Amino acid sequence: MSELHAIEVIVNGKIYERQVESRLLLSDFLRHELGLSGTHVGCEHGVCGACTILFDGAAARSCIMFAVQANGHELATVESLAKSQNELHPLQQAFHEAHGLQCGFCTPGFLMTLIPFLQENPQPSEAEIREAISGNLCRCTGYQHIVDAVKLAAEKMK
Amino acid sequence: MKPAPFDYVAPDSLQAALALKAQHGDDAKFLAGGQSLIPAMNFRLAQAATLIDVNNLRELDYVRRDENGDLRLGALTRQRRLERDPLVKQYAPLLHDAMPWVAHPQIRNRGTLGGSLAHADPAAELPVIAVALEARLKAASARGERWIAAADFFKGFFTTDLASDEMLVEVALPPLPPRAGTSFIEFARRRGDYAVIGVAAVVTLNEGGACDEARLVYLNAGDGPVDAKRAASLLKGQKPSAEVFVAAANLAAEQEINPIGSIHASPDYQRHLARVLTGRALKQAFDRASQ
Numbered sequence: 001m002s003e004l005h006a007i008e009v010i011v012n013g014k015i016y017e018r019q020v021e022s023r024l025l026l027s028d029f030l031r032h033e034l035g036l037s038g039t040h041v042g043c044e045h046g047v048c049g050a051c052t053i054l055f056d057g058a059a060a061r062s063c064i065m066f067a068v069q070a071n072g073h074e075l076a077t078v079e080s081l082a083k084s085q086n087e088l089h090p091l092q093q094a095f096h097e098a099h100g101l102q103c104g105f106c107t108p109g110f111l112m113t114l115i116p117f118l119q120e121n122p123q124p125s126e127a128e129i130r131e132a133i134s135g136n137l138c139r140c141t142g143y144q145h146i147v148d149a150v151k152l153a154a155e156k157m158k
Numbered sequence: 159m160k161p162a163p164f165d166y167v168a169p170d171s172l173q174a175a176l177a178l179k180a181q182h183g184d185d186a187k188f189l190a191g192g193q194s195l196i197p198a199m200n201f202r203l204a205q206a207a208t209l210i211d212v213n214n215l216r217e218l219d220y221v222r223r224d225e226n227g228d229l230r231l232g233a234l235t236r237q238r239r240l241e242r243d244p245l246v247k248q249y250a251p252l253l254h255d256a257m258p259w260v261a262h263p264q265i266r267n268r269g270t271l272g273g274s275l276a277h278a279d280p281a282a283e284l285p286v287i288a289v290a291l292e293a294r295l296k297a298a299s300a301r302g303e304r305w306i307a308a309a310d311f312f313k314g315f316f317t318t319d320l321a322s323d324e325m326l327v328e329v330a331l332p333p334l335p336p337r338a339g340t341s342f343i344e345f346a347r348r349r350g351d352y353a354v355i356g357v358a359a360v361v362t363l364n365e366g367g368a369c370d371e372a373r374l375v376y377l378n379a380g381d382g383p384v385d386a387k388r389a390a391s392l393l394k395g396q397k398p399s400a401e402v403f404v405a406a407a408n409l410a411a412e413q414e415i416n417p418i419g420s421i422h423a424s425p426d427y428q429r430h431l432a433r434v435l436t437g438r439a440l441k442q443a444f445d446r447a448s449q
Contacts, residue, residue: 021163061193064192131349
């Protein structure tokens with residue numbers, strides 16, 4: 001049981017080679033093995049969306065995937081967004097300006113959900129935004145400021 | 159909230175995957191999208207000695223039409239692809255309409271057609287669509303292949319006709335006849351939540367504009383897709399009218415579905431919703447059939 005598997009994964013453009021137990025969740029791999037603790041773990045059963053990352057460019061929940069499944073795939077986490085310590089991604093900047101976060105726990109999941117969404121829908125309607133974020137829970141904002149932030153981000157990213 | 163230990167294998171061919179399943183039987187589970195299996199494993203509601211990851215079987219990810227006009231869908235086709243595929247939109251509009259109701263985009267990016275069908279959750283959309291469209295499901299094992307009618311595939315709560323060495327590999331959807339119309343309507347508390355109730359309607363009209371064939375199939379209304387055959391037969395020979403829709407909706411909602419309720423909805427409320435949604439679905443399906 002649970003022998004180690006060698007995996008090679010590209011995360012945020014960097015290649016990592018690790019030995020993982022088969023039952024290691026991808027979210028725990030990112031946080032504990034790679035030290036990328038920006039990916040948050042909320043419910044651990046695919047409901048809250050806090051652990052959302054990009055798996056081969058598509059938003060997916062890292063708490064309901066195994067690390068071993070990422071072998072040979074390319075991932076992106078919230079750490080990939082800001083260009084530098086001083087320059088936020090336009091989507092992050094919009095969340096900052098529109099008060100799209102309070103405690104911030106859910107924010108990485110929202111951001112990683114919204115990155116591909118805004119690529120596909122550069123000018124989304126409010127209804128489309130609300131549907132896009134339906135798989136992410138926020139217990140602080142009541143969502144209104146998040147919706148405002150997405151609208152602002154769409155303007156910034158034009 | 160961490161899964162119990164298990165052995166993991168990721169075969170590169172269907173043949174190898176089926177040989178592994180034949181070897182391990184019920185001790186092994188196939189891992190496709192994992193969007194239901196892994197949460198259940200995290201909760202330790204599900205436990206497998208061995209997981210056979212089938213995500214490398216790219217040959218099972220396809221949408222195409224065969225020479226008979228059947229839409230052939232590979233079991234590993236991601237739900238997100240079904241949602242967007244132009245062939246699905248054109249030839250299986252009911253499936254196209256239902257896809258946005260399947261959980262959230264993040265889930266549909268990983269979740270697969272075959273995984274959802276084999277999981278057989280009574281609240282899931284895809285089993286209902288398979289029954290409503292009279293899909294045929296292909297099971298493969300080291301012993302060979304067989305086709306199963308969707309109506310015979312679902313055997314109750316999370317239970318299918320698949321044997322312990324079989325894998326669902328393909329879904330075939332027959333073409334809709336001329337003058338057919340479909341509708342899918344679901345009520346959920348929030349977008350992406352499990353359905354409180356949902357209904358798929360398929361109607362075919364004769365040349366005179368009366369109903370020739372009808373099907374009404376419900377989700378979260380029993381221990382699997384609930385095919386309301388008596389309500390459907392009530393529609394046969396009838397021209398569309400509010401009275402006919404009400405009669406069929408009442409029969410299905412009061413006598414044919416068997417909702418069990420939840421903390422969010424009593425069975426009575428589910429029956430009420432079924433009545434209302436059936437009326438709307440029939441109206442839309444008849445309207446589309448007569449276009």
